[in-house]
Amino acid sequence: MIKSISIRAAITVLVCLAALFYLIPSLTDNLPDFWKKHLPAEKIPLGLDLQGGIHLVLEVDTNKAVEAILSRSAESLKEPLMDEKIRFRYIERTGGSLAAAYEFPDSQSKAAFEKILQDSYPDLEAGPSEIRDGRETVPIRIKEKRGGELKKHAVEQSLETIRNRIDQFGVTEPEIIPEGKDRIVIQLPGIEDTVRAKNLIGKTALLEFKIVDEEHSLEEAVRGNIPEGSQFAYEYRIDRESGRRANNPILLKAKTVMTGSALESAKVAISDRFGEPHVALKFNAQGASDFDRITGENVKKRMAIVLDGAVYSAPVIKERISGGNAQITGSFTMDEAKDLSIVLRAGALPASVTILEERTVGPSLGQDSIDKGTWAAAIGLFAVALFMIVYYKLSGVVANIALILNIILLLGFLAAFRATLTLPGIAGIVLIIGMSVDANVLIFERIREELRAGKTPRAAVETGYGKAFLTILDTNVNALIACLFLFGFGTGPVKGFAMTLSVGIVASLFTAVFVTRIIFDYFIWNRKISKVSV
């Protein structure tokens, strides 16, 4: 313990000034200009439950992502096989862990295939083969170790893509963090149109260009006889007059001729004729030359623009399109077109995401909570302070000084470390008001005991603090243990509670023990008082 009162007082003043320094921006809106320029001007960050906004927990379907990679690489195996003149049949199976297999007429071809696999496809391996009618079927799968990496990568990529989309959408201080193996937590303060925000975040946005299959009968396909190499989809249309949605069936060739990954930009544009918004796409150099070739090969045919499995439009290719420009039309509103261009620019998610958890708080409820919480804190503080004065007289005043300093330190800490204040966090402050005076109660009761035992004020204060200190330390360490586990358990608001509670407990050690002692010592040593008002 430092003996000098002035050094201890100086420490206290410094700590409190530092806390106030960080706290002042939160208390007033009219900071002087020099403060805004050179000093911390940030307010205590408020949780979503207080300022309103949306909290989402997403799960990335990592298995799907790995499956997609598997079927893509399995398909790309066809090319080297053809180059080597190996006879094969490609079997695409959906469902289960087995996504693809190759069938060979003899074991020689199989051996050649396995060599290609080993040499140029480090991610893939061949499973145990089956022999049926003299033909060997070899399933292909992703190596187990590599699978884990790919899953991790899928989550990282999703996170990055979502961050990109949100940044372009323009949300102030969004929080996007990974959680666990395959989850992403997103917090968007101040968002009011939640449907739009969720659309923006949750859309896979896989853009594909496919040629419409006009050789086969659509009626047959509707009945369920989908020809091999084709797929069935719906064209999504909104009737402009009735506003009704219509789904027209359409038959597409399964092969994707191009994807959105070849895009350089996507912008909202207004069409001349109807003044309707659409999304203008521009391909990068490679994409433009591919598009040029594909449109050249398919003149007079229809090309479908497919987004997440739904056909947006399927215009007829009138002539070869050079220059790498295309557009997605649909009956978009301005906002829809804007959001679509954002998701296309930010790119597709590597796998679909599902919303596991959603919490939205409207701004007025948040303000209401702040008002009620502040009110409860004020009443609690007043009641406890009054009680301390009635019960301990002047010593109660000393305890109240410590109590107020404690709250200043606690709030200053939150502001300085950008720790979020939530509604349970405010409840934690109210609780701290009641709990932190315990240290002073313990000390004062001890001092009373020592005084009753006939000790001088000086000796009583000294033993009182000395004996109570270890008790206070032990009790607070235990309270901190509970807070620690609470912090580990909790999500947003509960974490905020654990945070204010633990900071308050630590701060109370400083204010209720260290600071009050200075005041007592000052009166006893310097003023030589003969009686302690306790």
Place this chain on the structure above:
Amino acid sequence: MELVKPGININFIGAMKWCVIFSVVLTILCVISFIWKGFTYGIDFAGGTLVQIKFKQETSADGIRKVMTGIGISDAIIQPFGVNEVAVRTAESTSDVKGLADRIEEAMNAAYGKGNLQVQRVEVVGPKVGKDLTKKAILAVVFSWIGMLIYIAFRFELRFAVGGIIGVIHDVIVVLGIFSLTGKEFTLTIVAALLTIIGYSIHDTIVVFDRVRENIPKNVKKDLPTVINESINQTLSRTILTSFTVVLVVAVLYAFGGAVINDFAFALLVGVIFGTYSSVFIASPVVLAWEKYWPSRPRRK
């Protein structure tokens, strides 16, 4: 001012027998209620959708229920939540982007007219999250017990640690029991309240035990029950005062904190009262029982 006169000597040890019987019966009743009645889990744990709506004018629960049935939800629970405000809850949840909550909002707007209501809060929790959360909550509570057990055993003695933890377990069971019996919703914040109660109750117990530890070497001739009784009396004033200030702020929170933290404050209120009770009447008998079966060394001599 003095509420508790110095030199007070209440025979706590004598009352302990009855308190232990009371607590054992209470604990058994609570456990029966867990099994029999279970808990009303909030959507944090059970999964589901909650939409809190503020209406411009008074709106009947039946009318709201009709709207819900209209969109195919027949199990909706409609809880009043302040003036002209309701929380509509259903066990269903969807993971679609345009989820159930949005459909509920749409249907309400269609039925009551847009502008006549405002959605204040939406919570959608998938069933998967609830399962994870239950596991995490149980782990957090149990690990906090183990953490405290180790700390107290290290700073004091094992018998005190065991006494303190049994007291805390008692408090948790009682609070859970009251939530089970009253059918109050068990949510995430109630877990936060439980851990706070654990922290508070052990805090209270340590103050008593600390005094016992201090008094044992001073009173070698007295037996342990007497020393414990004296220690409880000596710290009684502090125990009552601190409980009072904490109950005071929790009551303020309950009365003025708003509907969102009402149950949280209620749990704390019950927990603080039982926490104080257990640190006097439950933790100490455990230490005494321990002493009976495994006497500490200085006394065996």
